Amino acid sequence: MLADQERGYWLAKHIVPNEHLIRTWLTRFSDIEADDIIQEGYVIISEADVGKIFNPIGYFHTICRNLVLRHYRKAQVVSVTAIADILNDTLVDQTPSIEDTIDARAELRFLDQIIQELPDTCRKVFIYRKIKDYPQKECARKLGISENSVEKQLARALTLIARSYGQRDSDQRKKVGLVRGNRKFS
Amino acid sequence: MATENSPDHVAAQWMVRIDRNALTQQEQQALTTWVDADIRHKGAFLRAQAIWQATNKAKALQTPYFARPVSIPVYQATRLPSRRLFFGSAVAAASFSLLVIASKTGEASTQYTTQKNILHCRQAPGRELILDCYTQVDQYPEFTRMVYGRCLVAGAQRTVKTSRLRFVIHGSLLLYKDGNYESGIVLEGHASVKGQRNSEYKILSAGEQITRNQTGQIHFSYLDTETLTRLSAWTKGQVSLDTQTISEASDIFNRYNQKQLVPSFRLADYRLSGMFDLKRPDVFALAVKAVLGGEIREDGQHIYIE
Numbered sequence: 001m002l003a004d005q006e007r008g009y010w011l012a013k014h015i016v017p018n019e020h021l022i023r024t025w026l027t028r029f030s031d032i033e034a035d036d037i038i039q040e041g042y043v044i045i046s047e048a049d050v051g052k053i054f055n056p057i058g059y060f061h062t063i064c065r066n067l068v069l070r071h072y073r074k075a076q077v078v079s080v081t082a083i084a085d086i087l088n089d090t091l092v093d094q095t096p097s098i099e100d101t102i103d104a105r106a107e108l109r110f111l112d113q114i115i116q117e118l119p120d121t122c123r124k125v126f127i128y129r130k131i132k133d134y135p136q137k138e139c140a141r142k143l144g145i146s147e148n149s150v151e152k153q154l155a156r157a158l159t160l161i162a163r164s165y166g167q168r169d170s171d172q173r174k175k176v177g178l179v180r181g182n183r184k185f186s
Numbered sequence: 187m188a189t190e191n192s193p194d195h196v197a198a199q200w201m202v203r204i205d206r207n208a209l210t211q212q213e214q215q216a217l218t219t220w221v222d223a224d225i226r227h228k229g230a231f232l233r234a235q236a237i238w239q240a241t242n243k244a245k246a247l248q249t250p251y252f253a254r255p256v257s258i259p260v261y262q263a264t265r266l267p268s269r270r271l272f273f274g275s276a277v278a279a280a281s282f283s284l285l286v287i288a289s290k291t292g293e294a295s296t297q298y299t300t301q302k303n304i305l306h307c308r309q310a311p312g313r314e315l316i317l318d319c320y321t322q323v324d325q326y327p328e329f330t331r332m333v334y335g336r337c338l339v340a341g342a343q344r345t346v347k348t349s350r351l352r353f354v355i356h357g358s359l360l361l362y363k364d365g366n367y368e369s370g371i372v373l374e375g376h377a378s379v380k381g382q383r384n385s386e387y388k389i390l391s392a393g394e395q396i397t398r399n400q401t402g403q404i405h406f407s408y409l410d411t412e413t414l415t416r417l418s419a420w421t422k423g424q425v426s427l428d429t430q431t432i433s434e435a436s437d438i439f440n441r442y443n444q445k446q447l448v449p450s451f452r453l454a455d456y457r458l459s460g461m462f463d464l465k466r467p468d469v470f471a472l473a474v475k476a477v478l479g480g481e482i483r484e485d486g487q488h489i490y491i492e
Contacts, residue, residue, distance in 0.1 A: 012239035039229025158198040
């Protein structure tokens with residue numbers, strides 16, 4: 001409807017796995033809603049001639065940076081720090097390089113990890129639909145639940161997975177927090 | 187991020203609804219109305235489509251040959267170290283030298299010394315050594331010894347020593363050493379660090395830091411991604427400022443450059459954030475001018491920011 005399948009594949013391959021890099025960068029602007037910038041960024045990049053983009057995540061970063069700049073141009077009060085961070089012409093290029101992006105194997109590991117972390121029913125539905133490739137109707141029959149439940153659980157899974165893609169780094173930070181504790185130097 | 191009514195969740199519901207079977211005309215109209223109502227809705231829907239596509243890769247998880255990743259525990263500790271410890275000491279001079287000498291044991295070693303410059307040594311594929319200004323590192327066949335200063339060491343199963351700390355790294359490690367203080371921060375991968383006895387060791391993961399002071403006290407701490415990026419910015423020839431005063435920032439630039447920044451009394455205590463090229467104090471001065479106003483004046487040795 002909005003994007004052809006090929007464009008969807010391109011976004012899935014180049015932008016989704018590395019979106020967290022941009023979200024990490026956006027966290028420095030405390031008065032900006034990262035979701036708003038990311039969503040608008042998807043619209044703009046989906047309208048670009050993707051065949052000519054050499055560094056997709058870098059291009060996406062540039063789009064988001066311009067959106068942040070536009071936000072501040074409209075704002076009444078702008079912090080010095082914020083402006084210093086996005087002065088395109090005077091700061092060194094912070095665009096993520098192609099080398100920074102996630103490789104396919106790491107991507108698969110990440111996907112495996114977030115599927116394992118889905119709530120039980122949600123995970124089963126997702127596995128039947130996306131890994132075993134059964135249609136939703138067949139998933140419902142095999143799991144003994146209604147088709148509406150399958151749809152609801154699948155939407156929940158997709159929402160949670162979308163969130164995990166967005167919070168990739170911060171999730172890792174959160175997880176590590178509890179473990180250090182009382183471990184002795186031994 | 188995604189609550190029940192958030193664009194992301196509504197978009198996910200539409201995506202899954204489309205996956206179930208074709209939309210009715212009424213549903214199609216409802217979707218179009220929702221998407222057109224707000225550019226964020228359109229973006230959320232495009233993103234949901236892309237993530238739906240991205241999860242198609244999950245089919246590969248069915249194969250019995252897919253190796254699950256080995257999880258390496260990462261730990262968080264209590265104290266954040268001062269960044270200034272890293273920027274604290276050295277002053278500027280102008281070149282680096284590379285000497286090849288023989289060690290006392292008869293093993294050949296290579297001594298790397300920098301004065302003003304940052305030195306990149308690509309020793310082999312996957313093995314890297316980067317020295318900050320005013321640093322000395324001795325490279326032996328079996329291990330790397332940090333003598334003083336600051337460096338980044340990368341490699342697999344690589345032994346790195348300071349006076350009192352000994353690491354075996356699988357990834358990259360940022361080391362600092364002066365007369366009073368030694369520290370190692372794992373930037374990528376993990377590193378095992380020996381304790382007081384040979385049988386004692388700990389595994390440090392990315393973000394973990396160990397420090398040892400003059401009295402032998404050891405501290406462990408955990409640094410977030412942003413702090414790691416800031417601390418390792420110099421390895422890419424950049425300086426990452428996080429609300430340092432302009433006078434502090436000038437000190438950092440002046441370590442690496444002949445042309446010295448001189449901020450005025452009026453501007454010296456203003457604070458600035460951002461990423462700058464270490465070798466371009468003139469660009470930093472322009473940024474200060476753009477953000478805070480003022481004038482730039484230069485002579486052969488100085489850039490005055492007034």
